[in-house]
Amino acid sequence: MAIHTTCDGVRRRDFLRVGALGTSSVTLANWLRWTEAAEPRGGTARAKSKAAIFVNLAGGPSHLDTFDPKPEAPDDYRGEFATIPTSVPGIHVSEHLPKLAACMDRFAILRGITHSLAAHELGSQYVNTGNRPIPSLEFPSYGAVVSKELGGPEELPLNVAIPRSAQGAGYLGVRYSALSTGSTPQAGQPYAVRGISLGSGLTVTDVRRRQRLLEDLDRTFHDLEKDSQLMDGLDRFSEQAHTIITSPRAREAFNTALESPTFTEPFGESTFGQSCLLAVRLVESGVPFVSIQSGGWDTHNDNWTNLKTKLLPPFDTGLAALLVGLEQKGLLDSTTVYVTGEFGRTPKINKERNGRDHYARAMFMLMAGGGVRGGQVIGETDEKGQAPVGPARSPDDVAASFYRTLGIDPKKEYQTSTGRPVMIVRDGTVIPELFG
């Protein structure tokens, strides 16, 4: 068996490669135990969060028309929205974010986050992994890292994407992929999620009965199971899948209809609001990482009409309800909420199309929970929102801070499948003000 090329002579042995002679004692189960034992959660002393909700505003939301308004900027920059004060004196946001303005004390605004990848795909990879994309490696996104580091209950998937996400597992491998729900709940309707909800007419009894049949028939490789990583892995995952499918815990975690109407009502009936509701429920049930994908923010055309009619109202309602809902359940302190698009939008208005185009030099992000001090603005942009003023912070820095809230050391090193040692966040520094 070869020990694979590392750039530093670090020995690499992940379980799939431990397949040569004389390795019979290394089963997947052992391997998992070893890695669990060998990898204590870094920096738990500072960790407050046990879970995270990542909201991806795909397309790149305008910063000027949301959380970084420039009411004093010239006409061809400012945009048509007015600003409103928030519950925190001195902080103003767009007039179309009244509910979030009212709970400004629960979250922090990061302004002037800056990078240089103004293309959707690359920018999206960047903000979903905290690492600037490079051609020779696919970085794991937050969901893969968090589910690997924090783990979770056996009966639950550890990484759920509503309804899907740009969060790939990268070099960590498919084991850490997200379960994509593929759909979002409809207000007041029972919710079926792929793989978890039982098919029409099936009862748990049916499922258990057929599982017994499976166990009795799946005997061909019985003799090999203790020696083969693959066979052992397949058995283990199959058992866990069965546990998830038959456990009331998993099904109930996805069943938003079980929440009281007074709790669900503030989320609104929009897809985004219902996604937020589901995310809260999942976290409450013990799922350590949930991502929500919300699209349509690529407003090259009719930026303001789209924002004020289609995009901001459900976003404002849903996210505010999510923050308040987490707090009501006593979960806000132990759940990090992280909101970002892949970039901001051009401060200078594209008059031809009445829109704004891609702009990576300045963007906003939001973070809440997990020890993040709400009610503050960190960083700023110049008078036209074109560039950061003061220390330039990158998506890497926000990623490092995000991991810190979860007690994950952003400088921890993984090895890629080719054996290359790579830090979780290669180039980021925790932003101390977030926690001040």
Place this chain on the structure above:
Amino acid sequence: MTTRSIVPNVLAITACLALGVGSMTPVAGASEAAPVRPRIDTRYAADGVTEAPDFRQHVLPLIGQLGCNGRACHGSFQGQGGFRLSLFGYDFKADHDNLLAGDEPRTNIEKPVDSLILLKPLEEVPHEGGQRLEKGTWQYRVLLGWIEAGAKDPGDAAARFVRLELEPRELVARAKGDTWQLRAVAVWSDGMREDVTPLCRFQSNDDQVATIDAAGLVTAAGPGDTHVVAFYDNGVVPVPVVFPVSDRVGPAYPDVPTPTRIDELVVDKLRKLGEVPSEPCTDTEFLRRVSLDITGTLPTAAEATAFTADTNPDKRARKIDELLERPGYAAWWATKFCDWTGNNSRFNQNKGPDRQNVVSQLWYEWMKARIEENLPYDQLVERIVLAKSRLDGESFEDYCSRMSAFLRKDDKASFAESPTLPYFWSRSNFRTNEERALGFAYSFLGVRIQCAQCHKHPFDQWTKDDFDRFENFFARVKFGPGPDTKKPTEAMLTALDVSKSLKGNKLEQELAKLAGEGKVVPFSETYVTPPPKPVDAKAIARLEKQKGQEKEKQRSKLLAGRTATVLGGEESRIDELEDPREVLMDWMRDDGNPYFARAIVNRVWASYFNVGIVEPPDDLSLANPPSNEPLLDHLATGFRAHGFDLKWLHREIVSSRTYQTSWRPNETNRLDERNFARAVGRRIPAEVVYDAIKIATASDAEAAKLQSSLKGRAIADPIVTPRGNAYALTVFGRSIRESNCDCDRSMEPGLLQSVFLQNDFEALSLIDRQGGWLDGAVPQAKAKAAERDASVAEVRNLQAKIAAMEEELAAAREEGEKSEVKKIEQRLASLRKRLAAAGDEVPGKPRRPAATPEQDAARFDELVKEAYLRTLTRPPTPEEAGRAASYLAEVRDLRTATRDLLWALLNTKEFVVNH
């Protein structure tokens, strides 16, 4: 056979050194003309050495051995404590400069003992890296001696490193705890030979088989085989270690049939290991395995039956021939070639009407056509490597016209007929010289030179210099609007009446639309810029007059960008060539090329055996030697001798007894997964699994169609970005084709895979689908009709069902599962209704009698057989058939029993594992 060292253990070595005894006993047959200079630790064993150590030969290797230039220390790109060394120490000049330069030089020529390079590792001044050095040791004396002699650099005139020689050449263990001392001799261009054992870095490739310490002492740890590797300067030398797993070695080895050359070579290795191959696999195992491997397709039940019944002794060979002609072969292997060449919509951004998915589709069609016609591999690669968008002598207008025809909606021209595949070069992640150097090495050479992009490769010979010289081949290959195409493009756009305000995406979309309508639209192109002006003849004449170092310096200045060097080969003048890539192609095709043929035969082998002869298959490197060199050599040589014939290669491999060995282990090969003594189960690749579920659940007619036509088949899906059936393909790890690594495809098991197979609506609805096998075997409508025609038997049946359901209800209530209770109650209500209806039968009305339980059981017996054949390609064993029958008795419903049986079979490991 090996030569076992006489050195029994570490203590003995230490003792030898303490006594100042010279090198270990030389191995017979290895003597050379020049005497070997003794080890440095003996030469410097005491004070008062007059010899000045050499920076390259001694000092830098020692610094490496002390760990100074590791990544976490001074080898970090930021350095450490204001002092930086090249990572893995091969940049002699920079390292020398850094040792002497800076505000705080690490060497103190005036007062050598006060040099920081000594005081820091001695920890006499604070050192973050802790103590690495002790006074009074040979290491200390070497460092000090070098500084005392003026801390000289090697100079350009110094001898070149030629090679590293290791002894013994092979280590064969008899028992755990056996030890051998390795001896490493460096050979330099001036004829000097030195025992550099104490200056080497050593590693074991599997420390469960053998461990190796810093002094080069190898200890046998357990049965198996691996390599220990020595590193010195640019030398990387692996030494095989074999620890037999049984006493059946040499003369005690049983007589094993070896009908093919592959089998002979495999058994040659197994004989050393004391491993006996497993028995040949059964016919049905063979059929399933070879169909999945060659055609990415599960055999149908009908095919399995026919193959079993075939009595022709030649039937396996015939099946192989047949499979190689099936459409699945070209479809599946084209997909694999697209993995290796990186066909990914995300990067197929051509700034033209041929965008993303369109390009991926054309790329795939082209590749499939080449595989189908069995174009020799070297020619296939040549048509990619030397590809330019325009054909020889083609005008821009003709080029655009030809390309537009590929995008036409009606009467579309076939890109598969295109002579070359330029899209390999236009990928957005393959535009810079660096990206091309590493992507090219990955695709066609199976070599990972990423590391050398920034520093000396830690496990191979490649240096940053090699990387830089290699990437020069790609500098003149451009992609974008072709030269002198601006005006014709504008003219074309004007003629097409395209709005000038359209730019970027919008323009590309508009052009794609127009091309679809049959218009000729402008395209970007891959082209090679013309050669630079010839070098000034006078300058060359002047150069010839220079000598030595100065000549070298001037030469490299004069020829900057005009030369490039193939990996491990000669420098070429590329400035006189129309297309520098021709040098690459000639080099790859050359009989002596160490990578080109080996990379592909190893990849193909790995596809059939789960592991490559070199593993991972895309990591041909010195420190990662093949598990069976003669076997890899046989395949590569044969492949070349047969004109790079891919079908020859497939046939050669799958016709061997080795490929057709059973997965059932015997006591000698149970734990071996890398020497091919038995078939090693591997999870079926993503696309193949998805298709297999489809085929297994399809009606016989549909299954035959899925096999013969590729419509709706995942193995023929060229788009790897998410869409359609992508969820399943993603969780099963289809290649993401992103990072120049065969590991972009995942063969690991995963939780979501199990969730998918057990309970995903997509998997379940494939089982239940209308027109599927289940639907045909036990139609739901018919089942209902039969129930309506309930006889006395049906009444009894219903009563039994109700009783069972009531038990379920009680259990569910106990568990407090409200939704479950509700479901069961609804079902009970419906059953009770049916029972009532059955009891109220109007006698005398003509009706078809419902099947009796006996009839159902007989029918089920047949269905069980069919279900086994269509999923596991074998009939059930009597025990399995018995268990299935008892399931029918339990659920008392033919359709439920059949559906659940099919479900269970799809969820067995035997289904998802190719074995």
